[in-house]
Amino acid sequence: MKRKVTLKQIARELDVSISTVSKALRNSKEISEDTIQKVQAFAKLYNYRPNNIALSLKNRKTKTIGVIIPEIVHHFFSKVIRGVELYANNKGYNVIVGLSNESFDKEVINMEMLANGSIDGFILSISKETLKKQDYHHFNESINQGMPIVMFDRVVSEINCDKVVVDDVLGSKNAVAKLIQNGCKSIAILTTNDYVSVGKLRTQGYLEALEEHGILPNGNLILKVDDNRLSEEHFDALEKEIKQLFINNKQIDGVFAVNELYAITAIKVARSLGLNIPENIQVIGFTDGVLSKHSTPSLTTVSQHEQVIGEKAAELLIQRLEDDEADDETEEHYQTLVIATELVERNSTK
Amino acid sequence: MKRKVTLKQIARELDVSISTVSKALRNSKEISEDTIQKVQAFAKLYNYRPNNIALSLKNRKTKTIGVIIPEIVHHFFSKVIRGVELYANNKGYNVIVGLSNESFDKEVINMEMLANGSIDGFILSISKETLKKQDYHHFNESINQGMPIVMFDRVVSEINCDKVVVDDVLGSKNAVAKLIQNGCKSIAILTTNDYVSVGKLRTQGYLEALEEHGILPNGNLILKVDDNRLSEEHFDALEKEIKQLFINNKQIDGVFAVNELYAITAIKVARSLGLNIPENIQVIGFTDGVLSKHSTPSLTTVSQHEQVIGEKAAELLIQRLEDDEADDETEEHYQTLVIATELVERNSTK
DNA sequence: ATTCTTAACGAAAACGTTTTCGTGTTAACA
DNA sequence: TGTTAACACGAAAACGTTTTCGTTAAGAAT
Secondary structure (H helix, E strand, O other): OOOOHHHHHHHHHHOOOOHHHHHHHOOEEEEOOOHHHHHHHHHHHHHOOOOOHHHHHOOOOOOEEEEEOOOOOOHHHHHHHHHHHHHHHHHHOEEEEEEEEOHHHHHHHHHHHHOOOOOOOOOOOOEEEEEEHHOOOHHHHHHHOOEEEEEEOOOOOOHHHOEEOOOEEHHHHHHHHHHHHOOOOEEEEEEOOOOOOOHHHHHHHHHHHHHHHHOOOHHHHHEEEEOOOOOOOHHHHHHHHHHHHHOOOOOOEEEHHHEEEEEEEHHHHHOOOOOOOOOOEEEHHHHEEEEHOOOOOOOOEEEOOOOHHHHHHHHHHHHHHHHHOOOOOOOOOOOEEOOOOOOEEOOOOO | OOOOOOOOHHHHHHHHOOHHHHHHOOOOOOOOOOHEEEEHHHHHHOOOOOOHHHHHHHHOOEEEEEEEEOOOHHHHHHHHHHHHHHHHHHHHEEEEEEEEOOOOOHHHHHHHHOOOOOOEEEEOOOOHHHHHHHHHHHHHHHHHOOEEEEEEOOOOOOOEEEEEEOOOOHHHHHHHHHHHHHOOOEEEEEOOOOOHHHHHHHHHHHHHHHEEEEEEEEHHEEEEEEOOOOOOOOHHHHHHHHHHHHHHOOOEEEEEEEOOHHHHHHHHHHHOOOOOOOOOOEEEEEEEHHHHOOOOOOOEEEEOOOHHHHHHHHHHHHHHHHHHHHHHOOOOOOOEEEEEOEEEOOOOOO
């Protein structure tokens, strides 16, 4: 097990100074052709690579970006990460991942762990608990200390930073409009509690579409699912709630769900009640993941271009990092990028 | 935007030396109670946190582990990462993620990027291209330079390191045995090309189960799907191949698929041919993901406890890192952990 | 013979820590 | 009064780089 070779060792072997070695490796013209050759040959032989940590310390930047997400076992987030990784790697940046697990405390701890020099900036999506508490001090602290943040998807207007979001309102509005065009008269929405910003916005889009087509919203058709840790076993509760919705409102002929799981659950419940998709009920879900593509019938969805979200977030962050480098304190102007959605038509609509 | 405060600044403000500040913060008894109070109060006021990079440089370790996986938009891998993150964070380690995207070159580049001081060790699953090329020099290089590796799932016997694998053979064998017990006489297997180690092992389990129950394997019932970038659009080809299989072998009454996607595709194709699941054909898939749980009928699967795999991999790596620290060059003994699988019975079997 | 350039290199500082090894002051002791 | 021990602190090295600013020697110019 040979240790990694350093400038000092090369210098000692070749009987020159550390400075000379460093300069020779960077082809400085201060150094004679001879020694350059000698040093570079030796370096190649011993497979010299500059130590990243030493460089980070010297340059006061790590070329690493921290990504904090609520959950990684989730298509939306993992696709975003893929986009971040792709762009960041191309620019020579590494990506370090922290999971908040939807918990405020873990979000804070994770950010603190990374903020002390390990990374140059954050890309993050806020945990549900943080949204509920509305305690955003850790974001502001980070920004005040000169560590930029780019938020995506679950963002919050109180914080001044770059953001990348999906056009939740328009995407939902278009989806619901599609249902209306397809002949639906009584459209239900399956959504989350309001503190989840995207749930709120998607509900807003739903309402706007109804209004634009002269349909009066019916409170009974708006099902706000309690999603405290729904991911695992509160799944049964979800089925029951939807079943009740269908039973109490037999006129329903269209369903708009704010996520994939709600959508396919709606399909499953509808079928168990003897209803056919899309003949009796048409369904559209927000978010286009594996479930949508492979369910039967396959699901018409609002696709969010998750990878683009990740790429754009990385682009915004890196751009800001490298601008800061050039001239201090110039544009304190933050932008919010809106990524357009796309309706992917499959077999759950006519 | 106030810069992060350093020891030097505290020292200057309080008119003591850097050493004193450092010692005071660590409650050294070299320092008087008075100055300790003073320093700690000041540090708290300015929210002092030691710079991780400086510590990494000094201690020659980063408390960060690198995870290289072929693909993150994949339940198996993202669940493993969750396990790694969980364990690592508890031990005060960070996790940095690199995606090989199933490419040999990206795997090498990513590892080189991280190996130069950024991390203390690797946890990785080998890319398909690397497996095909059988070029493992980068793994050996890393290990020789004192950077330990823990491989999981897609491992290779040529490399001497800790490993965490699933009992692919036994898991498959049990699954197929289950089909046989349930009355299946003619069981097909949907598998991958042999260079993917797990595909090979799962096929082996299939064959062992048949043999143990005195059933002669039939080459026609073994479908090796060409999975070069199947993930996206070669999906149609998959359906066609399976359809042909069913048409050419009408006696098939059981299907064992080496992954979730193959399994639900088999179900879809079977139904399109007018066959009922599980009445006419029973299906079991390896890997228990979202698709299995939410497909109709829901899929009986071999669950792999992905999160445990991640936790164990992290445990092995961190243990080795901290052992190395204590006494150099002791146990060069590598272990391979086998995580038991579990058959999750749902509605695709009788 | 003296001064000036230039080429080729080295010393040292800096990034932010921790730690070892002094060193000076005071108090106690003989 | 002189010696010692304890106490409280500081200087400096080390981790591995890069970069600024000397410094030396040789050759050119005067």
